Amino acid sequence: MKLITHNMLTSKCLKGVVTGYPLAINATNIKVTEVDFNPEFISRIIPKLDWEVLWRAADSIGHSDGLPQTIEPKFEENSDFLKKAHKVLLEVEIEEGNLVCPESGRRFPISKGIPNMLLTEAEVQ
Amino acid sequence: MSRRYLMWFAHEHLDFRHAEMQSILSMLKIPIKFVEKPSEHQPYWIVDLPSETCVKQIAARSVLLKNCIELWSRAKSEAQLHKNLNSAVKNISNKWIIPNVDNEISDTHICPCQLLEVCSDSKKSFKVDVETFCKHFTMKEKVDKIEKFSYLPLHGPVKLNKPDVTLSYIEFYGVDPNNVPEEPCDLFFGKWIADGQRDLIQVHSLKKRQFIGNTSMDAQLSVIMANQAQIASGDIVLDPFVGSGSLLVAAAHFGGYIWGSDIDYMMLHARTRPTRVGQKVRKKEESIRGNLKQYGIESKYLDVLVSDFSLPMWKESLKFDAIITDPPYGVREPTEKIGIERDNYTLSEHHLDNHIPSKVEYGLPHIYSDLLNFAARHLNMGRRLVCWYPVVRDEYLEEQIPTHPCMKLVSNSEQVLSKLTARRLLTYQKISDDIPETPHDTRATVHNFRDRYFAIGEISRREKKERRAEELANSAIYIKAKQDRSK
Structure with a gap:
């Protein structure tokens, strides 16, 4: 699972959970794969992100090196910054671990890079 | 000029x-x-x-x-x-x-x-x-x-x-x-x-694709869908019933970045029974990601997730540029969501880790109702939802097509599947952000394909049997008459 996906996921489907965002990450296996750099796409996606959530997520798995905590105004022109954002968003992946609901503590396992967001039948009753 | x-x-x-x-x-x-x-x-x-x-x-x-x-x-x-x-x-x-x-x-x-x-x-x-x-x-x-x-x-x-x-x-x-x-x-x-x-039909042919499922969409129709969804370079695309990801191959080919989700854990992990004749076990490289790698477009892969479409998972503010999907029709793939008929069901803690939840029927009318509501909420303005909709040909009326006040139907094309059935490729464009407070319910107009499909199949099977019996009887009489004459 990439951090761009983490930035968009919630656990609000759980009963009693209000926002369910952001999910905490417990990673046991992280890999970095190479992905073609597309500066237009990165510039377009950044305004849609919760940057603070991204930074904290990257920090929690030890990949926040050199990543600014806030976005500067003309970030589209800073290719160095776009490359760093690209790496954190698309190249760093959690292979094994858990996503944890911030309100209820419910764990969603990630195996072979695929998060399992299914609830149990007891939870949807 | x-x-x-x-x-x-x-x-x-x-x-x-x-x-x-x-x-x-x-x-x-x-x-x-x-x-x-x-x-x-x-x-x-x-x-x-x-x-x-x-x-x-x-x-x-x-x-x-x-x-x-x-x-x-x-x-x-x-x-x-x-x-x-x-x-x-x-x-x-x-x-x-x-x-x-x-x-x-x-x-x-x-x-x-x-x-x-x-x-x-x-x-x-x-x-x-x-x-x-x-x-x-x-x-x-x-x-x-x-x-x-x-x-x-x-x-x-x-x-x-x-x-x-x-x-x-x-x-x-x-x-x-x-x-x-x-x-x-x-x-x-x-x-x-x-x-x-036209060459893409061969290049993306399912015959040579690593990972396919029982209902993978053929290459040509997938490309038509990506075109009707107007997917351009850098777009964010979602298939909420992703299966083996065949629609996303075409989407990624045109530069879309793709997310997929499906309720079927075994499918996304490529652990279902192989679809190809003669293949006993799934290979290691078989996955949606593996398919994109095969075509050199792995960079367009974002993620796939195991999730139940009937429950919200994406954050409210997330907007997609296109949603393309082929929902299950309840015939070759089941229409399911998580649930249990029993009341007060509980699950003990030590069962939780490897638990596979039970599922209940998620009827086609509910699926389309949820799909249109989801698209109205999560599409960028002016962008499109492209999805298949199965129909019984004799009973099809345009009024059956699901509607939503924020989604305008821009095209509706038929692909004939059999003498009795067809599916229609529906393309909706988001025309309004004024989403109704209570989820819009399209169910009243949508018929349940699964029920109709099997009901009609039953009749035609019986008809066929009766016709055959009649023919046999006739030919028996004919033979007898002939024999009588020759005597």
């Missing part, structure tokens, strides 16, 4: 031709003018388009388009074609001569000689391709046909492999192979500009 072109289409998926082309034209913002009214019986359009660049842009997207030529002459008889071209050599007015404006057929129009002159340079190599539809000719006959164009001012050398200019001569003998006329009913001559994306 706009130019005249002949667009030649593959003679299949006729109901999709306009839908695909209109989507491409509106995405690329290219105006089109029909010189002749298109007809379903003819696999070609004669159109005015702004420039050659536009033609190439269109051809780079369309999978139903075979090729596109700059039209120099079109006629109803061979003599007329040569007459037009002969006159064209002398037409220095720099525009088309149209003798009779009221005539709907453009068979007497004469093109400006400038079109020919561009190709007449003695340094430009050329060749002439002869294509005949619905009739076969030998190479010798084709060469004879080419010789008849010797009056054209082409001064360059002939070169069959990669010439500077490819001229195209087309004879069309209709579409009925059992009733081929002696003379062609339509003839065309012009300069070849570009081929459509």
Whole structure:
């Protein structure tokens, strides 16, 4: 699972959970794969992100090196910054671990890079 | 000055031709003018388009388009074609001569000689391709046909492999192979500009794809869907019933970044029973991601997630550029969501880790209701939801198609599946952000395909049995009568 996906996921489907965002990450296996750099796409996606959530997520798995905590105004022109954002968003992946609901503590396992967001039948009753 | 072109289409998926082309034209913002009214019986359009660049842009997207030529002459008889071209050599007015404006057929129009002159340079190599539809000719006959164009001012050398200019001569003998006329009913001559994306059908063929499932969408239809969803480079695309990810292959091919989700854990982990005949176990590289890697577009992969579409998972503010999906119809793939019929069900802690939740029916009407509500909420304004919708052909009425106040139906094309059933490719465009407070319920108008499918199948099975019994009885009587007579 990439951090761009983490930035968009919630656990609000759980009963009693209000926002369910952001999910905490417990990673046991992280890999970095190479992905073609597309500066237009990165510039377009950044305004849609919760940057603070991204930074904290990257920090929690030890990949926040050199990543600014806030976005500067003309970030589209800073290719160095776009490359760093690209790496954190698309190249760093959690292979094994858990996503944890911030309100209820419910764990969603990630195996072979695929998060399992299914609830149990007891939870949807 | 706009130019005249002949667009030649593959003679299949006729109901999709306009839908695909209109989507491409509106995405690329290219105006089109029909010189002749298109007809379903003819696999070609004669159109005015702004420039050659536009033609190439269109051809780079369309999978139903075979090729596109700059039209120099079109006629109803061979003599007329040569007459037009002969006159064209002398037409220095720099525009088309149209003798009779009221005539709907453009068979007497004469093109400006400038079109020919561009190709007449003695340094430009050329060749002439002869294509005949619905009739076969030998190479010798084709060469004879080419010789008849010797009056054209082409001064360059002939070169069959990669010439500077490819001229195209087309004879069309209709579409009925059992009733081929002696003379062609339509003839065309012009300069070849570009081929459509027919090659993609082979390149993305399911036969050679690593990971497929029982209901993987074929390559051509996937490309049509990506076109109708107007997926462009850098778009964010979601398939909420992703399965083996066949729709996302086409989406990623056109530059879309893809997310997929599915309730089927085993499918996303490629641990379901292999679909291919003779294959015992799934290979290690089999996955949606593996498919993208196979086609060299792995960089467009975002993620796939195991999730239940009936429950919200994405954050409220997330907007997609396109949603393309083929929901389960309840026949070959089950329509399911997490649930249990029993009350007060509890699960002990130590079972939790490897628990596979039980599922209940998630009827087609509910799926479409949820899908339209989801799309209204999570699509960018003006962007599209493209999805399949199964119908029983005899009972189909346009009113059955699900509706939503924020989603406008822009196209609806039928693919026939069997004598009784079909599926329709629905394309909706988001036209309003004014989403109703209570989720819009489309269920009232949607029929349940699964129930109808099996009910109708039951009747026809019984009918078939009865008919066979009757035939048998008749033939028995016949044989007996014959035997009696011979006695």
